Amino acid sequence: MTSQAADGPETVVASRRSKITPEREREFFDAVLEQIRECGYDSVTMEGVAASTRCSKSTLYRQWKTKPQFVAAALRASRRVRFAGIDTGSLAEDLRQAARAAGDWSGKDTRLLQALGHAVTSDQELAEALRDALVHPEIAALEEMLARGVARGEVRAGHPALEYIPAMMFGVLRVRPVLNGQYADSDYLVRFVEAAVLPSLGLR
Amino acid sequence: MTSQAADGPETVVASRRSKITPEREREFFDAVLEQIRECGYDSVTMEGVAASTRCSKSTLYRQWKTKPQFVAAALRASRRVRFAGIDTGSLAEDLRQAARAAGDWSGKDTRLLQALGHAVTSDQELAEALRDALVHPEIAALEEMLARGVARGEVRAGHPALEYIPAMMFGVLRVRPVLNGQYADSDYLVRFVEAAVLPSLGLR
DNA sequence: GTGTACCGGTACTCGACCGTATCGGTACAC
DNA sequence: GTGTACCGATACGGTCGAGTACCGGTACAC
Numbered sequence A, B: 001m002t003s004q005a006a007d008g009p010e011t012v013v014a015s016r017r018s019k020i021t022p023e024r025e026r027e028f029f030d031a032v033l034e035q036i037r038e039c040g041y042d043s044v045t046m047e048g049v050a051a052s053t054r055c056s057k058s059t060l061y062r063q064w065k066t067k068p069q070f071v072a073a074a075l076r077a078s079r080r081v082r083f084a085g086i087d088t089g090s091l092a093e094d095l096r097q098a099a100r101a102a103g104d105w106s107g108k109d110t111r112l113l114q115a116l117g118h119a120v121t122s123d124q125e126l127a128e129a130l131r132d133a134l135v136h137p138e139i140a141a142l143e144e145m146l147a148r149g150v151a152r153g154e155v156r157a158g159h160p161a162l163e164y165i166p167a168m169m170f171g172v173l174r175v176r177p178v179l180n181g182q183y184a185d186s187d188y189l190v191r192f193v194e195a196a197v198l199p200s201l202g203l204r
Numbered sequence C: 001g002t003g004t005a006c007c008g009g010t011a012c013t014c015g016a017c018c019g020t021a022t023c024g025g026t027a028c029a030c
Numbered sequence D: 001g002t003g004t005a006c007c008g009a010t011a012c013g014g015t016c017g018a019g020t021a022c023c024g025g026t027a028c029a030c
Helices: A022-039 A046-053 A057-063 A067-077 A091-116 A124-151 A162-180 A186-201 B022-039 B046-052 B057-063 B067-077 B091-116 B124-151 B162-180 B186-201
Strands: none
Touching (some): A022 A067, A022 A091, A046 A057, A067 A124, A091 A124, A124 A162, A162 B162, A162 B186, A186 B162, A186 B186, B022 B046, B022 B067, B067 B124, B124 B162, B162 B186
């Protein structure tokens, strides 16, 4: 009775789970972030996460003292740069590719940002974790693209639109659900880059 | 369902079921929206609203059946168009003035949108009320401006950037707090219009 | 004065969740 | 085999908020 209770496939009891492995931790983190996306930060419960990962509340509380600390840890662990590796040698093409990449994860990340957007106003640690996980890395990557474009002479240094490009990209990504009722997909974002971002920089 | 929102200072009420005057109702609505901005939708309680307006929970529940219905009513009653009356005869100037106007209420509305952003994903009525109160009127006003500009020949009909202007304006407004840690003020928005919006339309 | 209908206050039920405590079971070290 | 340390399950206490019920008070109609 102690092992899993009638779980899906025939995945044999992996048998070495006397301590929380990094893979197991990853399961907890994935579960809590997914539940935040679906139900919002306030509605996520430690009990729910425990149930969906078939662990016990005690296990979670043994590792993390409180719910916000647990969520912050999950965010920090999920940090990764989606724009990494984009460097085509042309700023316009870099931006198009970034838009295409952004479209692929826009639903997930937009939901997470939205769901946590207000919770972070009352928890400093959470705010920092969210920024480090979802915002700063992408911003930095975008700014690198722009800097390379400037260095290549595609855009003159100090062009007034440069400062606003990250806000435009993130902004459109973020508000599309509210305006049009659907998440921004790659197609929409690429067209946005071509119709507005590039022209504002004097590119095409 | 009560009376119209547009009645005068003196109540000429014929046969109201409720003794709640429109002014009193307005107090309830202002209170709940303010508390939502401060604490988030989930954290707002009917008890808190009752306490801050010195009425009783019973009074609130007599008028509105549930918390989401109460909030939706508050949103609908708060509907107003901030861009109304902007018509300078020049699209560029219209957009600058819209940016200036937007900066004045950006903090309040951005907080409200943020605080409700996730709650609306699980309540259809709330979502509709939020859109009707804060989003659609402004979008419509912006689109009118753009249409006038097209009619005057300042921008050619079908210009690809036209479709994205509202999303750009709202998006930048919305994400500035996340990117820069402060709400978008008039100055920031006007510079954004000049640096990015107008160039993308081929204006200056 | 009398009736009516609503108000504000309070007390209540009911359910949900946080965080803790306890207990049996088991992988691993030696 | 024995000990240790952690796992999962479960039960519990405490808090909080939604929504309901009931109360006395009062403005107003007639």
